[in-house]
Amino acid sequence: MKLRYAIVGTGSRAEMFARALTAEHRDTCELVALADPNPVRLAVHNARLPAPVPTYAAADFTEMLAKERVDVAVVTTVDRVHDEYIVAALEAGCDVLTEKPMTVDAPRSKRILDAVRRTGRSVKVTFNYRYNPLHEAVKRVVASGEIGEVGSVHFEWLLDVRHGADYFRRWHRDKADSGGLLVHKSGHHFDLVNWWLDDLPAEVYASGRLFFYGGGGARHGYARDYERAHGAAAAADDPFAIALDGDPTLKALYLDAEAADGYQRDRNVFGPGITIEDDLAVLVRYGRGATMTYHLTAYAPWEGYRVMFNGSRGRLELEVVESDHVAPAAASTVKGFGTPAEQGYRSLRVHPFWAPPRDLAVTGYERKGHGGADGRMLADLLDPHAPADPLGRTADAEAGARALLVGLAANESIATGRPIATHTLDAGLAEDHGTANA
């Protein structure tokens, strides 16, 4: 019998799940309902399905679960309300697939973990980055012991002025909605490190600021005088403005839906009201003693990342250039909507002691869907006959909470100027993760 799925939060990300449930995985899954506070976005998604399904106001989510006999709720709302739908679905006897971050603060995380324990139902967090073939290869090398015990990790992630800028136009610009980039974006990276090292962060120190976007725009000579791009003459040739009416999907999902909730997706990235940072430095000590230096830059000329593992038998280096520059024609477009990325490059290299470096060939990497990870993750999560998962890529609610620890502690460290022991966060985790040796 097919499992019955419903999606809450019908923005951009919902599309991937809706397609998987009604196309690639339709033999084992059935999409039975959609919910969102915005009726226009609901209608756009419903019109794209092979056959329309019942739609519900988000306020009627619990009623929808019962009426449509939902087995699994897929949560793709703004981050701030993930917990509301996760807990309501668990209480209604459903399982949950939720987008990352699982939630945006420690009390909400505890609420979710308490509900999982109380109800015995399952929450899976869709950490697609684990399913990137390059990241799977890193997991294999570290677990094999080839580079020995990992002493430290050096991790740098660059978001370019196309993709990075987009966080400063949308709801993500408010820390209350997204937790800031260390929760919303870097949570992927901190989850990877937890998984790669099979360890947990014990102590975190961070420093960060809004350097480039927001008020930085006037200082660096980029600021233009408009609130939102649509209809603003000053935005017409601004490389930091997007044209919502230049793409049919952006227009339908956001511009045409504004009348229903007032949400504007094209705010000025140099305007007021931004409460997240764009330049973040983090120092982490893990439970077994490894350290990590991490940096996130959201205003880079190219997009990609470098991760280096220093081990007792050698070093592992992963370098990924997803897009080596932002072409002028792509500057005003949104990643994932039409315009493709520029040239890319990937290298995964082991440097053993006293031997030449060895490049690892990785198959299965694709220049779409997050390195091909999205499709592989959906197969693992939606196919009841999926092969065994020896790498342990599936992330449960505890993993979702562990992925939050660095970002939440870093946010507190930025606010207080002090290092933060993660066990003081009270994110609801069962294990004692903060008292390990230095």
Ligand SMILES: NC(=O)c1ccc[n+]([C@@H]2O[C@H](COP(=O)([O-])OP(=O)(O)OC[C@H]3O[C@@H](n4cnc5c(N)ncnc54)[C@H](O)[C@@H]3O)[C@@H](O)[C@H]2O)c1
């Ligand atoms: N893993 C990934 O690679 C990846 C990529 C993109 C987005 N995401 C995640 O997907 C989620 C959605 O992101 P998006 O890009 O689709 O954003 P979006 O802005 O396009 O969509 C968010 C949707 O949430 C709805 N919403 C707002 N308030 C709500 C409420 N109170 N109750 C229910 N729904 C509400 C909005 O109406 C909108 O339809 C986020 O959690 C984001 O982190 C993950």
